[in-house]
Amino acid sequence: EDQVTQSPEALRLQEGESSSLNCSYTVSGLRGLFWYRQDPGKGPEFLFTLYSAGEEKEKERLKATLTKKESFLHITAPKPEDSATYLCAVQGSISSGSARQLTFGSGTQLTVLP
Amino acid sequence: NAGVTQTPKFQVLKTGQSMTLQCAQDMNHEYMSWYRQDPGMGLRLIHYSVGAGITDQGEVPNGYNVSRSTTEDFPLRLLSAAPSQTSVYFCASSYSWREGSQYFGPGTRLTVT
Numbered sequence: 001e002d003q004v005t006q007s008p009e010a011l012r013l014q015e016g017e018s019s020s021l022n023c024s025y026t027v028s029g030l031r032g033l034f035w036y037r038q039d040p041g042k043g044p045e046f047l048f049t050l051y052s053a054g055e056e057k058e059k060e061r062l063k064a065t066l067t068k069k070e071s072f073l074h075i076t077a078p079k080p081e082d083s084a085t086y087l088c089a090v091q092g093s094i095s096s097g098s099a100r101q102l103t104f105g106s107g108t109q110l111t112v113l114p
Numbered sequence: 115n116a117g118v119t120q121t122p123k124f125q126v127l128k129t130g131q132s133m134t135l136q137c138a139q140d141m142n143h144e145y146m147s148w149y150r151q152d153p154g155m156g157l158r159l160i161h162y163s164v165g166a167g168i169t170d171q172g173e174v175p176n177g178y179n180v181s182r183s184t185t186e187d188f189p190l191r192l193l194s195a196a197p198s199q200t201s202v203y204f205c206a207s208s209y210s211w212r213e214g215s216q217y218f219g220p221g222t223r224l225t226v227t
Contacts, residue, residue, distance in 0.1 A: 043218030
């Protein structure tokens with residue numbers, strides 16, 4: 001059974017204070033790891049896909065990295081508009097039987113104070 | 115493109131009532147899915163479909179039915195609502211099950227009393 005654990009549950013930062021969110025996962029063969037952003041009262045919005053250890057993706061102030069056991073979402077010099085819940089999800093390999101579904105973590109609620 | 119649309123946005127049901135949550139997408143996506151989101155538990159997969167006429171169960175399918183008669187629509191039916199089904203429901207779609215980058219709808223907030 002695929003499992004995803006995100007930490008911390010909540011994070012408060014001052015504007016400009018860089019930090020990282022963690023996503024630890026257990027999956028029998030990783031097909032892909034995904035980061036989503038969710039604003040209050042809205043559906044999640046896709047940010048990144050990572051496929052193999054060592055891979056990195058960047059978008060504005062966000063950079064996602066992947067190892068064999070975890071992924072980090074690094075936020076550099078955050079702004080108040082980066083405040084949201086960040087969700088991590090994994091997709092298992094075809095041989096694991098979980099390739100057709102995503103398993104999500106419970107998310108990290110990020111608040112960036114001005 | 116409207117993307118993924120869901121109706122209604124809010125719904126209150128009494129225990130034992132049935133209803134259908136509607137989901138539609140106009141992107142010609144093969145893969146569609148339903149999730150529920152509860153505080154502290156993240157998104158949990160209820161049912162999914164890899165194409166018209168094909169559906170399968172996710173992590174928490176009990177109490178829910180789905181069908182996929184067209185590519186565009188993927189309704190979720192609650193057979194006999196229970197308070198434990200109070201949640202926010204999201205529909206999502208992607209071009210193929212091979213892609214994990216899904217487009218999500220705005221959600222339906224359901225309360226069962």
